[in-house]
Structure formats: C-alpha cells, structure tokens
Amino acid sequence: MLLFLIMSVLVLHSLHAAGRYYIMITPAFDLSQDPDYLTICIRVPYTRTSEFDLFIDGADFKFYAKPYFLRLSLPGRIVEDGTEKATFDIDKGVFTLKAPKETRGEHFGGLQMLTSLLAPKGSRSAKLLVEDMSAETGSETTGDGEEEEDEEEFDWQLEQEVYTDRSEEKLGTMQKYGFANQRSGVFGRLQEELSDVIDVKNPEETLASERRRARLEAEALAFSSDHYLADLFEDDEINRLLKFTPWWSKLSPSTEQKGESAVSFSDEEKEQLRKFTNRSFLLDKTSRCQAWLSLLDILLAYSYEVRSAEGEHNVESPWTIRKLSGTLCWLEVRLLFF
Template identity: 60%
Template structure:
C-alpha cells in the first residue's frame, strides 16, 4: 500500500483532511472515522491517522473528490465545537505506528498524559549537571561507547572507516569514551585557534556587520508572536507563524513513526544536543544570508560538537562554550558577535515552539541529504530528531528557551584570552596612530628647513663653477694619456681571438688573457681563468712571447709581438714583422706559422 500525501486544517467546528490520490478509482474507496481514529482506503492508497482530538459522525460530515487533481477533501465535525487540535502540522506523529508481529508487545509505552510524567516534567532542571560518565567504567567497557540520538547507537563507524574522516573529527569513536573525546576536542580547538585571524575579523568587520543585519524568517514570526502575547498568548497562536512547504510535508510523510524510550539522562542529552545543532544552523543561515552553498553542510557539522565529535553535554553553559570556541577556530568569519547572534536566534526558534524547531531540522536534513558523506549524520541524529520533536512537550521547549536566555557567555569563558589579545592590539594601534601624527607634524616643518639649506647650496654652486675650468684642463690631458694606453686593447679586440684584460687590469669576460704593461720591462703574461694549469704549462713550453713597445712620431704607442714555436730560436729581430698603417690607426699583424692566440682561444672553448 502507498501512503498518500495529506494535510490537515481546522476551524472552530470542523477538521478538514485533504488527501491526494492521483490515478485512484473514485468509485472504490472506503472511509472510516470514530473518536481519534481515521482510516481511508482507495486502491492502491491507504491512510490511517491518530487524530489529536475527537471527531463525531452527526450528519454534518462532508466529502468531495476533484477528479482533475485527484484530491479528496473530507470535513469531519468536532465532538466539542471550538476545541483546538494541537499538532496538525506534525504529520509523522499522526501516522499510526506499525503493530508488532508478536502476540504480545515486548515493551509497552505508558500514556504520556499520566500524572507521574507531569511531575517529572516540572522537576526537570536544565542547570543541574547530570551524573557524569566515569572514565574507569568507560575504559572497562571500550566496545560499549555509544553516540547518536540519545546515545542509542554504537559500532556504526566500525563499518564506515573510509568515510569517517569526511564526517567527524574523531577517529575510532567506538573505542574512545566520552571524557577522552572531550579532551581531544579541546586540544584540537586550542591548536586550531589563530590569533591573527581573530584580530583581523575584530578590526576589519565590515563584512561581518553586513551579515549581522540579515533577518531570517523566524525574526518576523517572533515579532508577530510577541505582538500578540499581550492580547491572548495561547499555544494555538504559534502554528500560524510557521508554515511548512510542500517539500517539507513530503519529507514528513516519508519518515517512519516510532517511539523513543529515553531515560532522564538520555533525554537531557537530547535536548542539549538540539541546542548545539540549532546554534550551528543559525550561524550558517546568518553568514550566508539564507542561501545554501557547498560549504553549508561543512559549517553545520563542524560548528556542532554533537555532530562533529559525538559530544554528550551535561549543561547549557558547556554547549555555549563549545559552540563559541568552534566559531572562533574553524569557519571563515570568526567573530564573537556571530556567536551572540546565533544564541539569540536559537532562543527565538525555541520560543516559537516545536513547529519552528521541526522546520529548522527539516532544512538541516535536506542539506545533509544532498551532501554525500553527511547523510550518515541524518541516520545518526537528524531523522530521529525530526520524529522525536513532534511528540515532545511544548512546555519543555519553553523551559529550555528560558534557561538558554538566562545563561550568559563572555569572551573570558572561551579560554583563548581574547580580551588580552584585543587590549594588546589596541595599544599597538594607538602607538601607530601617535607615530603617524608625529610624522605629519615633522613634514609640516620641512619647508622652513629647506629654505635655509637652499642658500648654502647656491653659495656652494658658485665656488664649484670656478673650479670647473681647471678641472676640465686636467681631464683633457689625462684623456689623451688614457687613449695611448688603450690603443693596444682596441687593436687586439678587433682581431676577435679571445676576450682580453685591458692595460688597467680590468677583466674582459670569463675566458680572458691578461696583458700587463710596464715602463721598466716589456713582457706579456698569458693567463686563462678556465684553462687547467697543465695546459698552460705545455703552451709555455711550446711558445715564447715578447712585446716590444715603440713610439711613433705622432706620439701613439704601438706594440710588436713576436710569437714563435718551441723549435725556433727566440728572435727579437723586428724585420720579421711588418707593420701596416690604416686610416683608423695603428694595429698589430702577426706573422708566424701558427697563431698561438687563436690556438689558446680555441683550446679554451674545447675544454669548456
């Protein structure tokens, strides 16, 4: 059988049930209702509901069917006219639970309306820390560490080791007790906290102030509820401010209705975990201004220690401290103002009632469902929360919101020395502003000092102009002497044999020869910076070098070089060398069987 899409509305006298059964036979349907029971059958659709109030068959009941849309509309008279039926939006809780196959149920659920449950509800104190887990007992039973909704799951991650790192931050949660998880979480947060990132968001908070102005849907709903609070604040007024979309209703119909047997401590953990998840969700909605993106799933599960570290909190203050620390460690915007904003939004959602809480949980369920690794968190937490919240007591949510509103959270509670960091940063900022002010004053005094120095510059310029004449004469005479010394360098560089070192000792290139010229003796020393010493020794054995300097009538210095092989005698006869003159100047012509300069240059290149 197929459970059809349905919704319920009411007025003071009638309960209206709208059932969508496309492609059903209108001629073949059955309808039954009595008291709180309602049954509808139209092949292949079957619907059974447990109504929140009693209806009666008195002749005023009506039923109609729209063949084009395939919609049944059924109006049932209320047994008590004017009675308000609570929880008509909680579609999952209206579906009758499946019967057990055994002849007798193994566990029987006591009616929630018993007087004992009401007394326990009043004695429930949110501020009193529950009995903590003992490490000795946990370590004695390492395989029984539980987590998930109400700590009802264990051994899940033993089968999901490959996807574990993408979902939660703790490894081997089945082997790690709750106390050890908390210590590891605090250590990871302390290592992750970045003072520079925090101070950057503290001083440059334009983007953060912009997102803080965003108002999600629950702000307007809370204003409307507060406006009517003075007139007649009743529980039936709250559902008017929370409207479920068709997609959300469809998701509610897909859930399987079931009951949760939770003891007092587990119930306490469930409520505190709900606060932690709602805080992370409110932060995500605020910073992204209601828009979803690829990081939405990461933000929610990373900021909630319940989801990320499988944490079980013992009081509300610990929940707020954990959330505040994680906001200042992990997301892009790390500002304490975002922590306060998420806290205020969570109080509003809880004050709006379980319909608002359910709407937020359905949105979280959708975000995790569309993210591949995060679907595990739906199975562990969110799906059970969506089913459980529909049966929770409104007065417990009201008490929870009141306790959350009274709990204070300051920067000193987070343990990161935020106030000291801010004070030190403000002192540095003040010193920098004082230095800038001092620099501005000194710049204003600069024009007067510059006028005083200009006079001295003018007087020095007159004296320097007088010495320019004498200096220019000296420069001309030195230039003529330098020209004579550089004539040999220009001639040898024109041959293109190898880079040389000029007469002043300046090196020309890496592969170079050094010519040292002195007035007392005429000699040449051939050196190579890249040729090995043995090769130079062999070359010195094969050749002899001599330079003879002679002065021309015009006063230009020329050089004659005698280069011979080892078997020829050392000759200083100038007749073996011919000197030719061109219009560009005097140059050297080498007349020998082998040109040792060319030989040396080519040898250097081969060695390299």
C-alpha cells in the first residue's frame, strides 16, 4: 500500500508540474435529492482536498480538481446558506456535496438525464476537451514594434461527455502495473499528459517485458561517456556531495534500544500519517516480492535525490525521483527480472 501511496503522490506532483495543456476530464457523478437538499457525488481519484474549487450560482454548478472538471446545468436552483456540507472519501476518491435547495420542498426532475445536465447552456457545438493554450495565446505587434499579449480568456463552456466505467472484461485485457502489479486502467483517460507523468506511451497495452526493454533502450540512448569522463576528472562537486550526511545516517540503533524514537515527525507529517488508512491485502509470494522490490527501487531514487540536492527538496525533486525509478517512470515490474 505504501508503494501505491508514494506513486500516487509523485504522479500528482508531476501532473501539477505540467503547464502547457489544460486537461478537462469529465468525472463520473450521480445526483440524488430529498425535499430540502440536492446531493452531488463526484468520483475524483488521485486528487487532494486542498485543490477543490466549487462554484454555485442557482442552477449553475461547477467543480474543478485538476484534471477533473464538471459543469452542471441543474433543473432547479441551489444556494449556499451555511447549511451545505461537503465531504471527501479518500479511500474511494468520492467527493460529496449536500446543497440546500433555494425553494425547500421543490422536486428537481430529470436528475438521471446526465447528458442533458452536462450540456452547456445556449450551445450544443462540440469542442475539444483538451486545448493547447500555448497555441491559442498569440501575440500582437503594436505600432511601436512592441508585442502585446492576447488576453483571451479560456472558454469554460466545454463540451462534456458522460463517464462510462470499463467493464470487468475490458479491464481484464489491460496490462497490469502499480502496487503489487494489481492496477490497470489508471492512465486510460490521461493520454495527453502521459509524457509528463510516465515515459510509457501506451501503458494499458504494453507488456511488462516491453516496458523494461524500452527503458533500457532509452537509458542507452541518453548515456554520454563524455559526461562521465568529465565527472571522473572534475570531481570537486561529486566529492562534496559524497561528504553530505543524509538524515538517515544520523539514526542510531542504540536510540531505539533505549526506548527512544529514532525518527521524529513534524505536526504536518503527523497529520498526513493520520489520513492514511490501514488496509490489508491478500498477496501471494510473487506479488509480495514484486511490491518490496518496487519500493526498494523508489527508495533508491529518493536517496539519490536527497544526496544530490544535499537534503534541500525543490520543485524538481518529484520529477527526479520519478525519472530515476523504473517502477514509476516505466511502470516496470521488478520481480520478473531478478
């Protein structure tokens, strides 16, 4: 489970680092009601509560949590009067909003007509769900020869599509990856951002052996003998990094023998640990070995990043760890090759 959590966090960091494309994925959702409230349940896995944006204006409802965007044209009006309630089930990845109706007792008809709820008001023209903002944002030259940026706003009246779950039969034909090699279909709707998350072009259809071969070929292509020769003879910086003492080198076995904690956590880290739920998995010997070896691969990448940055994490740290780890970057199944 820890491997999957680490992978999810690193993938999210990589997604947020991507700035060229605005990816609008319509999430799975459903609506229900009672006489006084409308309940909206939205499935948004791999997102964080700190990045949820909500907009309520009568019959107009918008929800955004990158890369998910949902805009609904409701059959009735809802309001924000202090009695609304929002929750997020981290395990299921489900956001739930219970919003009061403007007219208590009113019945909202057509809540099951998902396509109608998704349609933009005043328009039925199809638009791309993925738009290259760099291509839209042009520049104009003024009479003085100075360039003036075009401040055209992003069109939020995007055409949306009803989300449909893949059948068990379809998921069964996809290649496995991730924690204990048990995940599939995770990247199916993120094709446009895959290059910012992993280096595998089509993970759902690429065999584990092909992913490993592609990684080895990419590493061989990127290898530069001149670069390593330069590091061999101009080694001042490398020697400085080798002298750096990472935090785990300061841990003493005698500390734990005395009953003292070898590792201390900040209040923020303790809060993150409290949010992690305890899960049990029935794994066979093969899956268990694969999970441990994959975790070791990620920890080695993390160790390199800590030493090379001398303990100072920065905006490129998640990218560095992902790039060095075949488990994260190439979804490699380590067990098959030991």
